[in-house]
Amino acid sequence: MILLTDSEDSDLAAKPDWPTKTTSKLRDFLSVFQYSQRALQLVWSTSRPLTWGLMLLTLIAGVMPALAAYLGQLIVDGVLAAINTYQQQGAVDYWPIMKIVALEGLVITTLAAAQRGLSAQQSLLKALMGQRVNVMILEKAQTLSLAQFEDSEFYDKLTRARREASTRPLALVNKTFSLIQNSIALASFAVLLVQFSPWALLVLFIAALPVFISEAKFSGDAFQLSRWRSPELRKQMYLETLLAREDSIKEVKLFGLGTLLLDRYKAIFNTLFSAEKRLIIRRDLWGFALGLLGTLAFYAAYAWIVVEAIQGLITLGEMTMYLLIFKQGQAAISTNLTAISGMYEDNLYLSNLYEYLEQPVETESGSAQLGPLPNDGIRFEAVSFTYPGANKPAIKRISLHLPPGQSLALVGENGSGKTTLIKLLTRLYRPDDGRILLDGLNLNEWDPQSLRERVGVIFQDFVRYQFLVGENLGAGDVSEFNNEARWQEAGRLGLADPFINQLNDQYHTQLGRWFKGGQELSGGQWQKIALGRAFMRSKADILVLDEPTAAMDAEAEAQIFEHFRSHARQRMVILISHRFSTVRMADNILLLRNGEIIEQGNHASLLAENGRYAELFHLQAKGYRLD
Numbered sequence: 001m002i003l004l005t006d007s008e009d010s011d012l013a014a015k016p017d018w019p020t021k022t023t024s025k026l027r028d029f030l031s032v033f034q035y036s037q038r039a040l041q042l043v044w045s046t047s048r049p050l051t052w053g054l055m056l057l058t059l060i061a062g063v064m065p066a067l068a069a070y071l072g073q074l075i076v077d078g079v080l081a082a083i084n085t086y087q088q089q090g091a092v093d094y095w096p097i098m099k100i101v102a103l104e105g106l107v108i109t110t111l112a113a114a115q116r117g118l119s120a121q122q123s124l125l126k127a128l129m130g131q132r133v134n135v136m137i138l139e140k141a142q143t144l145s146l147a148q149f150e151d152s153e154f155y156d157k158l159t160r161a162r163r164e165a166s167t168r169p170l171a172l173v174n175k176t177f178s179l180i181q182n183s184i185a186l187a188s189f190a191v192l193l194v195q196f197s198p199w200a201l202l203v204l205f206i207a208a209l210p211v212f213i214s215e216a217k218f219s220g221d222a223f224q225l226s227r228w229r230s231p232e233l234r235k236q237m238y239l240e241t242l243l244a245r246e247d248s249i250k251e252v253k254l255f256g257l258g259t260l261l262l263d264r265y266k267a268i269f270n271t272l273f274s275a276e277k278r279l280i281i282r283r284d285l286w287g288f289a290l291g292l293l294g295t296l297a298f299y300a301a302y303a304w305i306v307v308e309a310i311q312g313l314i315t316l317g318e319m320t321m322y323l324l325i326f327k328q329g330q331a332a333i334s335t336n337l338t339a340i341s342g343m344y345e346d347n348l349y350l351s352n353l354y355e356y357l358e359q360p361v362e363t364e365s366g367s368a369q370l371g372p373l374p375n376d377g378i379r380f381e382a383v384s385f386t387y388p389g390a391n392k393p394a395i396k397r398i399s400l401h402l403p404p405g406q407s408l409a410l411v412g413e414n415g416s417g418k419t420t421l422i423k424l425l426t427r428l429y430r431p432d433d434g435r436i437l438l439d440g441l442n443l444n445e446w447d448p449q450s451l452r453e454r455v456g457v458i459f460q461d462f463v464r465y466q467f468l469v470g471e472n473l474g475a476g477d478v479s480e481f482n483n484e485a486r487w488q489e490a491g492r493l494g495l496a497d498p499f500i501n502q503l504n505d506q507y508h509t510q511l512g513r514w515f516k517g518g519q520e521l522s523g524g525q526w527q528k529i530a531l532g533r534a535f536m537r538s539k540a541d542i543l544v545l546d547e548p549t550a551a552m553d554a555e556a557e558a559q560i561f562e563h564f565r566s567h568a569r570q571r572m573v574i575l576i577s578h579r580f581s582t583v584r585m586a587d588n589i590l591l592l593r594n595g596e597i598i599e600q601g602n603h604a605s606l607l608a609e610n611g612r613y614a615e616l617f618h619l620q621a622k623g624y625r626l627d
């Protein structure tokens with residue numbers, strides 16, 4: 001068995017002949033079968049009746065071929081005897097042979113019915129299992145952290161798990177049953193064949209072995225190849241999205257990027273294809289060469305049986321039966337061997353699935369629903385944070401205090417750490433250093449659900465759900481997702497109500513272009529919907545607006561913020577904006593640069609300080625004539 005280590009599989013493309021590890025081949029080979037049992041459990045727990053059905057029909061389909069071969073022998077020998085009787089007596093009783101013919105017909109019909117039944121049950125299980133595994137994958141995704149999603153290696157794992165694993169568990173189980181079925185058939189053939197010669201039995205097995213070894217070897221290679229291809233396939237999928245999705249096609253067309261991107265797409269395919277081609281050719285050449293050995297063995301045994309029949313050592317009926325058994329036996333063995341190597345491949349794919357499903361989940365510790373100082377609000381105490389893999393901190397020793405009823409504006413150039421601060425506050429990430437307190441209690445000690453309920457946040461890249469208008473609003477509070485009265489209230493507060501009422505079906509209008517009858521909105525209209533979503537969170541007393549108003553004019557933005565403040569009496573409002581016309585309304589303003597607070601105060605005090613804030617404000621005011 002060839003198994004490549006991680007370091008080896010990265011340069012597969014450069015190595016047409018991949019290195020073989022002769023040591024521990026068998027162990028490696030056997031170790032991958034550890035997932036067979038789990039796949040069986042998965043099928044069993046998906047549908048017990050169908051699994052029972054599979055077992056029963058497998059048994060029937062396994063026994064029938066040998067029975068048919070045996071009846072065939074009885075028929076041929078019976079016919080020969082009947083011919084003799086007919087020639088001697090001029091008459092014969094047809095009934096005994098006809099009974100066997102009818103019986104064989106029944107056996108073959110039963111076999112056909114069992115096979116049909118098997119395939120019908122497999123199709124049903126396939127649908128159920130596909131759904132089950134996909135749900136498992138998606139449920140697991142809900143427990144993972146944002147950092148895991150942003151990790152490209154992890155994302156690869158997820159894509160690999162999703163791509164094939166939903167069909168693999170059943171494929172594995174089907175192969176297991178096919179293995180059992182063929183093994184039963186083989187055992188019953190063996191009972192018949194051993195009467196001819198035990199050596200014939202041995203020939204049958206040994207002849208099939210080389211094909212099996214080559215199949216197993218190349219399945220391992222195919223899996224390693226597919227693992228190696230995974231990041232490249234993801235790039236291809238991304239390019240497909242750019243080339244064929246409505247949200248990117250606009251820019252691709254106008255910048256004339258189509259050919260360039262398509263060339264990249266083709267180049268990736270060509271690299272992948274050349275590696276695949278090498279594997280396919282090697283696999284089939286070896287398969288053919290080793291398969292020849294099997295064919296030779298079969299014809300040698302054929303000749304042997306013919307000779308014995310001519311010498312009268314076996315009857316014509318027996319000869320027919322042995323030849324049939326030999327032919328079918330060989331087919332059963334090769335099906336078995338292919339099934340085993342296929343199982344090996346399925347197991348390797350399943351290891352992907354379980355690798356993903358067993359990805360450790362960051363435990364959301366904490367169960368507190370109240371803090372010791374209910375009116376203390378939010379405190380950052382010397383908080384620092386560096387993104388995984390980044391070489392410098394995004395936030396450095398930030399300290400701030402935001403009491404209830406107050407508003408805070410974060411300003412600073414792009415990349416100064418404003419959004420990161422919000423991600424830390426909403427616990428999407430955890431600080432490397434320092435503490436964040438809510439009502440006097442460290443965020444880590446809060447019950448995740450209670451914390452989530454208290455925060456309403458709209459990010460600059462908020463989601464445009466391709467749902468109804470009302471559902472887009474309702475998404476802000478799952479417990480009120482379908483509450484139409486609340487939709488309307490949120491729409492009014494988000495200043496979206498006037499344009500929503502002009503849509504064809506008002507709050508029941510389908511949004512976006514993905515689905516039939518969908519209505520696309522302007523950038524500013526989408527933002528108003530997103531703001532309305534924030535107003536759905538009636539329990540939230542921390543409202544965060546991370547530039548969701550960028551597509552609105554300065555006046556609308558100021559109006560929105562004012563709206564938020566007036567509806568937020570005892571709430572804490574945090575606003576990120578590049579517009580000083582809005583920022584100036586906040587009770588407290590923080591100016592960030594390179595992850596650090598360089599100035600803070602209210603608008604008047606910051607202007608009086610005449611520092612960077614004042615400089616930026618006057619610069620913008622010149623353009624807008626604010627001062």
Ligand SMILES: Nc1ncnc2c1ncn2[C@@H]1O[C@H](COP(=O)(O)OP(=O)(O)OP(=O)(O)O)[C@@H](O)[C@H]1O
Pocket residue numbers: 150387388390394412413414415416417418419420421
């Ligand atoms: N997911 C991430 N992984 C690694 N680094 C990140 C990630 N997100 C942001 N950064 C880096 O962290 C720093 C702070 O980014 P942040 O998004 O907080 O800036 P910002 O002040 O909100 O900027 P903007 O005004 O452009 O929205 C930047 O240097 C950015 O490159």
